[in-house]
Amino acid sequence: xxxxxxxxxxxxxxxxxxxxxxxxxxxxxxxxxxxxxxxxxxxxxxxxxxxxxxxxxxxxxxxxxxxxxxxxxxxxxxxxxxxxxxxxxxxxxxxxxxxxxxxxxxxxxxxxx
Amino acid sequence: xxxxxxxxxxxxxxxxxxxxxxxxxxxxxxxxxxxxxxxxxxxxxxxxxxxxxxxxxxxxxxxxxxxxxxxxxxxxxxxxxxxxxxxxxxxxxxxxxxxxxxxxxxxxxxxxxxx
Numbered sequence: 001x002x003x004x005x006x007x008x009x010x011x012x013x014x015x016x017x018x019x020x021x022x023x024x025x026x027x028x029x030x031x032x033x034x035x036x037x038x039x040x041x042x043x044x045x046x047x048x049x050x051x052x053x054x055x056x057x058x059x060x061x062x063x064x065x066x067x068x069x070x071x072x073x074x075x076x077x078x079x080x081x082x083x084x085x086x087x088x089x090x091x092x093x094x095x096x097x098x099x100x101x102x103x104x105x106x107x108x109x110x111x112x113x
Numbered sequence: 114x115x116x117x118x119x120x121x122x123x124x125x126x127x128x129x130x131x132x133x134x135x136x137x138x139x140x141x142x143x144x145x146x147x148x149x150x151x152x153x154x155x156x157x158x159x160x161x162x163x164x165x166x167x168x169x170x171x172x173x174x175x176x177x178x179x180x181x182x183x184x185x186x187x188x189x190x191x192x193x194x195x196x197x198x199x200x201x202x203x204x205x206x207x208x209x210x211x212x213x214x215x216x217x218x219x220x221x222x223x224x225x226x227x228x
Binding site for chain 2: 031033040041042043045048050055056088090092094101102103104105106107109
């Protein structure tokens with residue numbers, strides 16, 4: 001399997017639910033990212049992990065909880081979300097070089113009711 | 114503060130013609146990289162082209178070229194011979210190369226190629 005995969009592709013949840021988003025890459029990359037993409041706004045960086053260690057937390061509310069058990073897997077645990085959290089959540093990985101591009105997954109379209 | 118500005122929310126271009134998508138950036142860091150991505154309706158971000166701040170020549174990748182004007186802090190994407198499959202959102206992004214792993218994205222430009 002190649003590239004960055006994300007599951008589920010679509011998720012509808014109530015504000016009291018708990019769910020998790022999964023990202024997986026088998027590219028041997030060292031860094032992994034979570035982004036939030038809302039309509040008409042730039043991609044918002046949420047979290048960065050490098051060699052399983054969190055290096056960036058961009059003031060993300062605690063209702064979003066990331067987990068990186070190894071360099072190939074990244075999770076985003078969701079609980080008590082708000083309707084304004086509805087967005088496309090993109091995962092990306094990075095080989096590590098300064099000129100390298102990120103490789104993105106297809107995203108999870110989240111709707112919070 | 115680092116920032117990417119894309120002033121064109123939407124653009125139309127006739128098939129087989131060239132189109133320029135604008136991008137300006139702001140950073141005081143002397144070392145940075147600039148990227149362009151394409152996002153079709155499927156959602157996945159596809160890397161198109163990269164330009165380093167110290168690169169002397171403008172980057173080219175097939176039908177994509179980057180018009181890099183460092184003094185003006187602009188990094189416009191030029192797509193030549195537009196195809197219907199080029200219809201998508203296009204994002205300009207910047208990465209500082211001073212050890213950070215952060216990327217900063219613009220708001221994007223929606224391009225529609227007309228037959």
